[in-house]
Amino acid sequence: MKTRYSFGGDEHIFVEVDEEMSLDAFFKSLSMTNAVRDSNIEGVTEICPANASFQIKFDPDQIHPNDMLAELKKLESTAEAAEKRMxxxxxxxxxxxxxxxxxxxxxxxxxxxxxxxxxxxxxxxxxxxxxxxxxxxxxxxxxxxxxxxxxxxxxxxxxxxxxxxxxxxxxxxxxxxxxxxxxxxxxxxxxxxxxxxxxxxxxxxxxxxxxxxxxxxxxxxxxxxxxxxxxxxxxxxxxxxxxxxxxxxxxxxxxxxxxxxxxxxxxxxxxxxxxxxxxxxxxxxxxxxxx
Known part of the structure; x- marks a missing residue:
């Protein structure tokens, strides 16, 4: 699985964990969205999880889009190491x-x-x-x-x-x-x-x-x-x-x-x-x- 990041205008970043649905992709997406929530990144206003992806909405006046992207990429390694159980x-x-x-x-x-x-x-x-x-x-x-x-x-x-x-x-x-x-x-x-x-x-x-x-x-x-x-x-x-x-x-x-x-x-x-x-x-x- 290779995660893809893309900007959606000035206020969104779309994160595609995998091109096809799988439980592995779901758990990675879930771990990343949980990590975003727990990290309390300044400027994040909404977290929207999906089947094998998620989207983050943020305030560009509080955090630059490139800085938001860097924060998300840092959390990816944490998500990959997370236990796949719930x-x-x-x-x-x-x-x-x-x-x-x-x-x-x-x-x-x-x-x-x-x-x-x-x-x-x-x-x-x-x-x-x-x-x-x-x-x-x-x-x-x-x-x-x-x-x-x-x-x-x-x-x-x-x-x-x-x-x-x-x-x-x-x-x-x-x-x-x-x-x-x-x-x-x-x-x-x-x-x-x-x-x-x-x-x-x-x-x-x-x-x-x-x-x-x-x-x-x-x-x-x-x-x-x-x-x-x-x-x-x-x-x-x-x-x-x-x-x-x-x-x-x-x-x-x-x-x-x-x-x-x-x-x-x-x-x-x-x-x-x-x-x-x-x-x-x-x-x-x-x-x-x-x-």
Whole structure:
């Protein structure tokens, strides 16, 4: 990995840790942004982390751009030496796959899709070599996912699958974006899954929907009263497939203010994960008492 630095106007520096997403690149980016925050560099006004990169906003009246760049480069060696482990949380997220609402939406936009005669799940299953949609859905929820970034729209998590690279699901975005996507749609683009936190335009394939709110600017949701955004980078997600009855039950609990996501605290060690991916995933799922 060779880090690339570039200026964005007079007030930003963009740092690209790697050209492709990997957990190694994420951990280096995380370590560097943590180091920037802990260093209290004069003039830094905002730190914006992404999947394998980050951007720093600074006040050029307080620190010269070249001096800001030098400070960041000094922190890179510190980040490379940092331990690649963290205490985080694994969260069970219920998903109603093949639901009627995303199905109705995706059928309205088939002219913008690679496969106008099928559905998003049928297309994703076929290009990933699965014989059936059910097999693809199982591959999507069988192993945990790592939240590598939160953003694009408020509260939207990008999730990276915790499996060997050759087993990762890959699905391109729509040929042309939709003008509508249901709120809480579970989407997919490239190698990333996501949850659309609000209704709006979108280009990711649509696989299902969750009844679990992840963004609440009014902070009325029981588990979002402390902060309006649920996810943060480093969280781990285990999708839990549900049917319509379970979806409706959870939705009623959310509306009544009694629903609480299933969460467990876990240790994630990147070196241990790389040595034994299957064993690490089994321990993560065990923390939630799921198979």
């Amino acid at each position: 205490t985080t949380r694994i969260i069970e997220v219920p998903v109603y796959y093949n639901d009627p609402w995303t199905h109705e939406t995706l059928m309205r936009f088939r002219e913008r899709h690679q496969d106008p005669d099928g559905t998003d799940l049928e297309y994703a299953a076929r290009i990933n070599g699965f014989d059936t949609v059910d097999q693809f859905i199982e591959a999507h929820h069988a192993n945990p996912w790592f939240v590598s970034m939160v953003g694009f729209v408020s509260g939207l998590p990008f999730l990276y699958q915790l499996v060997e690279r050759e087993r990762q699901l890959q699905v391109p975005k729509y040929l042309r974006p939709r003008t509508d996507t249901p709120k809480l749609t579970v989407g997919y683009g490239g190698c990333f899954s996501c949850i659309y936190s609000v209704r709006g335009a979108g280009g990711y394939q649509m696989f299902g929907i969750t009844p679990m709110p992840i963004f609440d600017p009014e902070q009325k949701t029981s588990y979002l009263k402390d902060f309006m955004v649920f996810f943060k980078p480093g969280d781990i997600v285990k999708w839990n497939p549900i049917d319509r009855t379970e979806y409706d039950r959870i939705l009623k609990e959310v509306e009544a203010g009694t629903y609480e996501p299933k969460i467990a605290e876990v240790e994630f060690d990147l070196d241990a994960f790389n040595k034994d991916i299957e064993g690490t995933n089994a321990k993560l799922k065990e923390a939630l008492n799921v198979g």
